[in-house]
Amino acid sequence: MMESASHEKVGLLASWWVRLTAMPNMIACKVSEIAKNTKKLGQDDPRRVFHSLKVGFALTLVSLFYYYQPLYDNFGVSAMWAVMTVVVVFEFSVGATLGKGLNRALATLLAGALGIGAHHLASLSGQIGEPIVIGFFVFLQAATSTFIRFFPQIKARYDYGLLIFILTFSLISVSGLRDDEILELAHKRLATIFIGGSACVIISIVVCPVWAGEDLHNLIAANIENLGSFLEGFGDEYFKMLEDAESKDDKAFLQAYKSALNSKSSEESLANFARWEPGHGRFHFCHPWKQYLKVATLTRQCAYRIEALHSRLTAENKVSPEILNIIQESCTKLSLETGKALKELAAAFKEMTKSPSPETHMAKAKAAAKSLRSLLKSGLWEDTELLEVMPAATVGSLLLDAVNCSEKIIESVNELAFLANFKTVEATVSLEKSQSGKLDTKEKNPNTDVVVTIAEAPSVLPENAKKVGSQRVEV
């Protein structure tokens, strides 16, 4: 018994010793990992670094209130509220900062007025009644406001305002019991909040502004582009034409669409922020942000179809080569043209222009769909087992679904282009072609061409956009 206990002790000590000696290595490892992550975080979006510096700057600026004697004499301890406002209100995007600032200012104003009123009413009810009345008011407004915060529409835009409303009302009506200079207090608090809030808003607009509206615009463009990249490459990938040229790294375009699956909440919050933003650059004050959410919803629905297509890539593939050969051309063409249409749509959308080329590509995609349908109708299949054809048929059917979804996306983007007055470019040449229904047949091996494009610049839209532009001239 004793021996085993001492053995255990030795074992425990030894394991501790091992851990202790491994510690410096572990710490060094951890530190280098954190350093790497930090660098990546900054490189992924350098605006993060600027934002941090902006917050530091605004806070140091507002701290002057505390420091300079004349300013301090004016505001006293209330200057604290300016610091607090900067810390709480300064958000990453202009829209979020403006929304919080306005919420805070208006809620403070309203709650201050009501708080003073409540305090006045309570003071009428005598020494004993006063705290009871005040307590009742505080309870009533806190419970009501908290319940109002559950309304989804209010939560989306005015949640912070209601929080500040509860806070200010409670503080003012309660502190009224102690402080007869309640009006002066309210005035000072409002003034300092105004100073802090405007410091935030001005700095966030003037120094490297981050516009939520622009982020939303780019996010949706990127999502549509990712769907396009997937479809553009899917045909080749599924029919394994690229087996010799492919490598694992180039397949990022097959995963990129996944970001569209779960972007709903960020899109909605960006749209909410964007509605607070003043007109900037190519975005007006009443930009149709709601239409953006419609486009986003359709994009997500298309992404669900593509998720089903993606699962086909990993499914066990028992289709015989002969069957694949029959449908390969039309399926690849269908997928490629739909992908091109979405990518051109994304490029034009990103530049806020109306382009007819997505429709040109959609026309080609529809022609491919037609030839796929007639292939499936033909008698080529009589000798084959249905089970063997099924995977290919499923892919064809899902692709046809994806074409439908893509058409809906294009429609909703066109509607958005109309609502937001996108500019029209290079309409004449391509439109004529698409309307005459003649499809281009001169393209030399379009598949390889596209693959090269993807391998060169899988996710850099401007470069693709340039290529799309040059292609358009060729067409």
Added chain:
Amino acid sequence: MMESASHEKVGLLASWWVRLTAMPNMIACKVSEIAKNTKKLGQDDPRRVFHSLKVGFALTLVSLFYYYQPLYDNFGVSAMWAVMTVVVVFEFSVGATLGKGLNRALATLLAGALGIGAHHLASLSGQIGEPIVIGFFVFLQAATSTFIRFFPQIKARYDYGLLIFILTFSLISVSGLRDDEILELAHKRLATIFIGGSACVIISIVVCPVWAGEDLHNLIAANIENLGSFLEGFGDEYFKMLEDAESKDDKAFLQAYKSALNSKSSEESLANFARWEPGHGRFHFCHPWKQYLKVATLTRQCAYRIEALHSRLTAENKVSPEILNIIQESCTKLSLETGKALKELAAAFKEMTKSPSPETHMAKAKAAAKSLRSLLKSGLWEDTELLEVMPAATVGSLLLDAVNCSEKIIESVNELAFLANFKTVEATVSLEKSQSGKLDTKEKNPNTDVVVTIAEAPSVLPENAKKVGSQRVEV
């Protein structure tokens, strides 16, 4: 010109008058709508009403600090921080409240200590150097902390703590320039924050607690159940067997699965809150919340497949009745049994028990899949066009996909059951049957039975669970 202008004026006046007379009606309409929405909001989740009352109660309680002379003499204006803490920290769930409270308390403690240190260091550098050093410190910590808030892991759990850290450090180090009683201030602030925070935590745990962990548990169970309901009803719906008995209202079960598509962000935040919660009821402190997220991810992937299936319901259906008749039985059986498996899984999961019946149903589903495959292999198809078979083949293929996904869900739930020590119930009878491979054929018209269940209680899990239980006895 003049005439048209006066016409315009009259028209404008008239339209204003119309609007003005319509106003009372509009207001009455709006008010009744708001009242309806409010009632619905409260009825959907009565815990919202309780939460509002709890916040009001906590706030009134803490206001006593301001009111009672002896307490006020102790804390003075610092008592304000207690009110502020209650307003800001009191969240809907216990986990969120605890997380915010701990974040606030620890951040205040840490930032207070560092702030005092910074103030001391600055005071060593003389009258002129002091504000510069302080300003430098404030800038440095604000910029650094703001950047740290961008790390996703830190944002998820410690975002609020970092905000309070910036706030407290700035306030203490800056106010140090004015106030020599800085230690007393820090002590008072900590004490009042502690009082406010513990009031929140105690009230949120003692009075009708809302556990984020339980919400997460129920959310995932409901999502799995909704997938099950869809699959259970899909077969009949697709093959239009129910045309005579159906009505629009009963089809809620075909839409319910959509909630699983976009629940990722709420699941993640619930899991984050749940990790702050102490053990309660059937949940221990170290409950495997991460495994919940894995189950949720698989559920969502299954929901994507089901979205593709759902689109088949609305797609143009040009399949000839003969073709449908051939595959109908096995497809319906496949879908029904997978649906039953998921619903039983959800019921057992909700009750935190291990049940073998999902596996029994999965065995039946697999048998149906096998018969579907052999049907597709058979020579029944030789006279038909592939285009006609394609929709049916796609549905079959997607159903087979859904079976695979469901199996993965069952596996991950079993893993969770192992990690969280779920209890085993009624293992013997059903297990034997599933292992012997004999499939039950005595069921009297299972389809109608299930449809009645759905029509009666489309989303109330406990009732379904009871029914599932009684069915199990029959089997």
